[in-house]
Amino acid sequence: MAEGEDKDQKTHDPTQKKLDDALKKGDVAKSQDLVTWFLLFISTLVVATMAAGSAGGLAVPLKNLIANADLVTVDRAGGMRLMISLILAVVVAVGLPFLGLFVAGIAANLVQHRLVFSAESLKPKFSKISPMAGAKRIFGPDALVNFLKGLAKITLVGVVIFTVLWPQRSTIDSIVRMDVEMLLPHTFSIVMSVLMAVVAIMAIIALADYVYQYQRWYTRQKMSIQELKEEFKQSDGNPEVKGKIKQLRRERSRKRMMANVPTATVVVTNPTHFAVALKYEPGMVAPVCVAKGMDLIALKIRELATASDVPIVENVPLARALHASVEVDQPIQEEHFRAVAEVIGYVMRLKGTMR
Structure with a gap:
C-alpha cells in the first residue's frame, strides 16, 4: 500500500517532454x-x-x-x-x-x-x-x-x-x-x-x-x-525516436572514425570500393583497425589519408578480407598477420628510404 501511495506522489521534476506538452x-x-x-x-x-x-x-x-x-x-x-x-x-x-x-x-x-x-x-x-x-x-x-x-x-x-x-x-x-x-x-x-x-x-x-x-x-x-x-516506455517504443537515436549514433561513430584516419599507419584499399585504415606501433600485439568503409566512406578515408600523408596501398583481396572480418577499434585476425605485416613492412621501408 505504501508503494502504491509512493507511485501517486508527484515528487519528481518534470521531463522536457512534459513541459513541452504543457506549453502546447x-x-x-x-x-x-x-x-x-x-x-x-x-x-x-x-x-x-x-x-x-x-x-x-x-x-x-x-x-x-x-x-x-x-x-x-x-x-x-x-x-x-x-x-x-x-x-x-x-x-x-x-x-x-x-x-x-x-x-x-x-x-x-x-x-x-x-x-x-x-x-x-x-x-x-x-x-x-x-x-x-x-x-x-x-x-x-x-x-x-x-x-x-x-x-x-x-x-x-x-x-x-x-x-x-x-x-x-x-x-x-x-x-x-x-x-x-x-x-x-x-x-x-x-x-x-x-x-x-x-x-x-x-x-x-x-x-x-x-x-x-x-x-x-x-x-x-x-x-x-x-x-x-510510462513516458519512458512511450519514448523508447516510438520507432521514429529509435530511428533518430540510431542515426545520431551512426553519425557520431562515423565522425569519430574519420578523426582517427590521420593517426593510421597505412590504408589498404580496393581501388574504388573498400578502404581499411590500420594503425601499428611498436609494442602492439597486432595492428588495429581505426577506420573502414565502402564506396563514399572509402573515398572519404582515402582523401583524409592523402591530406594527412598516410600511405595508401592497393591490395584488393586483403582490403576485402579485412573489411569483412575486422571491426573498428579491434585488432586484425591471426590469419591476416602475414599479409598485413608485409604491407606495413613495405610502408616502413618506404618511409626509411624517404628519410
Missing part, C-alpha cells in the same frame, strides 16, 4: 500582476511624456469648433463631416498611447513565456459548468489565497498612496483656490508622484507574484514514478 496545451506560468504592472508602467510613461501633446491635439479642433460654431452646418452631410473630423482628432491624439498599451500587454506575456497558440482552452469541459467545480473555485484554497493576495495588494498600494499624499495635504487643500493656470501643473505633479509610487510598489508585488505563480506551475508539472515509467 497553453498551460504556462503566468502572473496577472506582472501584466498589470507593464500596463501601469506604460500608462505612467504616456502621462509623463504625451499628456500635454495629446491634450493639445484635442484642444485645437475643439477650440476651432467653439469659435466657429455659427459656421457649422447642421444638415446630414455637415454633421457627418463634423463627426468624422472629431473622430480623426481623437484617434490621432490617443492612438499612440493606446498602441503603447497594446505593445505593453504583449510584452508582459512574452516576458513570462514564449508565444503560444493553443485551442485547448476553447474545448468544452464539464468542469466549467459543473456547480461543484464552480463552488470549489469560489470557496477553495486557491480562492482564499487570491482573496488574501488582493487584500494585501490593496493595503500596500493604499499605504503608499497615503504616504505620498500626506505630506502634500496643504497643497491639495489649496487647489480649490488656485488659478486655472496654476491648477493644472500642481495637479499633474501630484498625479505623477502617486503614479510613480504605485509603479514602484507594484513592481515588487508583480515580481513576487510571478515567482509564486511559477513555483505553483512547476509543482503542478511534477511527475510520479509511474508517469516517468
Whole structure:
C-alpha cells in the first residue's frame, strides 16, 4: 500500500517532454500582476511624456469648433463631416498611447513565456459548468489565497498612496483656490508622484507574484514514478525516436572514425570500393583497425589519408578480407598477420628510404 501511495506522489521534476506538452496545451506560468504592472508602467510613461501633446491635439479642433460654431452646418452631410473630423482628432491624439498599451500587454506575456497558440482552452469541459467545480473555485484554497493576495495588494498600494499624499495635504487643500493656470501643473505633479509610487510598489508585488505563480506551475508539472515509467516506455517504443537515436549514433561513430584516419599507419584499399585504415606501433600485439568503409566512406578515408600523408596501398583481396572480418577499434585476425605485416613492412621501408 505504501508503494502504491509512493507511485501517486508527484515528487519528481518534470521531463522536457512534459513541459513541452504543457506549453502546447497553453498551460504556462503566468502572473496577472506582472501584466498589470507593464500596463501601469506604460500608462505612467504616456502621462509623463504625451499628456500635454495629446491634450493639445484635442484642444485645437475643439477650440476651432467653439469659435466657429455659427459656421457649422447642421444638415446630414455637415454633421457627418463634423463627426468624422472629431473622430480623426481623437484617434490621432490617443492612438499612440493606446498602441503603447497594446505593445505593453504583449510584452508582459512574452516576458513570462514564449508565444503560444493553443485551442485547448476553447474545448468544452464539464468542469466549467459543473456547480461543484464552480463552488470549489469560489470557496477553495486557491480562492482564499487570491482573496488574501488582493487584500494585501490593496493595503500596500493604499499605504503608499497615503504616504505620498500626506505630506502634500496643504497643497491639495489649496487647489480649490488656485488659478486655472496654476491648477493644472500642481495637479499633474501630484498625479505623477502617486503614479510613480504605485509603479514602484507594484513592481515588487508583480515580481513576487510571478515567482509564486511559477513555483505553483512547476509543482503542478511534477511527475510520479509511474508517469516517468510510462513516458519512458512511450519514448523508447516510438520507432521514429529509435530511428533518430540510431542515426545520431551512426553519425557520431562515423565522425569519430574519420578523426582517427590521420593517426593510421597505412590504408589498404580496393581501388574504388573498400578502404581499411590500420594503425601499428611498436609494442602492439597486432595492428588495429581505426577506420573502414565502402564506396563514399572509402573515398572519404582515402582523401583524409592523402591530406594527412598516410600511405595508401592497393591490395584488393586483403582490403576485402579485412573489411569483412575486422571491426573498428579491434585488432586484425591471426590469419591476416602475414599479409598485413608485409604491407606495413613495405610502408616502413618506404618511409626509411624517404628519410
